[in-house]
Amino acid sequence: MSKSSRRYKAAAISKVSVLGRCDHVRMPRVRVLMLCLFGVLVIAMILGFYLANDTTSANIQVHVPDLTRDKLSHKPSKPTSAQIRRLVSQVNGQRLWYSHLRPILIERLPGTKGSQAVREHIISQLSLLSAGWSVEVDSFTSPTPHGQITFSNVLAVLDPSVPRRLLLACHYDSKALPVTPGALRRVFLGASDSAVPCAMILELVTALDVHLRVHKQQSSQVTLQLVFFDGEEAFEEWTPTDSLYGSRHLAELMSQTPHPPGSTHTTLLEAVDLFVLLGLIGAPDPLFVNHFDNTARWFDRLISAEKRLHKLGLLSSHPVEQSYFKKDVYLGPVEDDHMPFLQRGVPVLHVIATPLPSFWHTLEDTEDKMHAPTVENLTKILVVFLAEYLKL
């Protein structure tokens, strides 16, 4: 036996006596107690060090994002009926109408005071929420048939540092209708196009505020981004250069912004799991169809949410279980703010009523044509959709 092994043995014995037999050694009680405590502390430190190292290596493995693989393999959660009831009970139709919608129902042509007022309204509603949204105004100027105009998209991200994003969008600008010479100029309000969809988005994040706050604290791999586009409408005839001013600008900007920050091969555009665009919503008995095969499984979640809420008796003025979302019909594509994103390969879910309402782009697209129970029902369906996608 070598010297070193003897030393080891001696140390091992003293360790046993400290840990297990200290009550039998003849020492003053206080000293014994101190020795016991010291022993426990040493073991706790060794264990703590080991566990900390282990957790770090596990985190590194989990947190390396592969944006494309992760978005394709993303699975929704399966909320219970009790959870669904709790979630949709937060939707407040009165708040949607009077706090969110009414202030948007003014003329809001890009670059005007009306546009600024609506933008300020959207930002102030988001600032009231406890989830803590990062809000940005993305302003730029562009030539238009009416001269050089300043446009401003409103962007809000729940947690900008999260790798992936579910993007929920609408446009808040209103259309400049041609003025008939000699006729009185009346204001186009665009209630369904798209004041109601914007109000629905504000109500969605208000109803889910507490859930979104908790979600943000849980360091999830997917966060929620809102986009309120400016300049969707053409000033004259719809052409590739006279339309979609805000979305063309944002898609380009996102395609040039590295994400996660510092990435050399992915941008904010790849970070978008799914681009959900709401448009022309508000009239009674709307029909929504699936526009894209690659997002059909997410359209199916809307169908399923409608049926489930109907069966639970949580929708009003909704006589049959599948009324709004139908898969077996297709009425052709609708050009809208999703186009610049779709063309760059972003998966799109286009929630737009087709056929287009009879009052589309007329002075009749007003508040009195909107059907409050339908708007509230669709908001509840989207609450379920968001809760499933984000696993709230």
Ligand SMILES: [Zn+2]
């Ligand atoms: Zn329009």
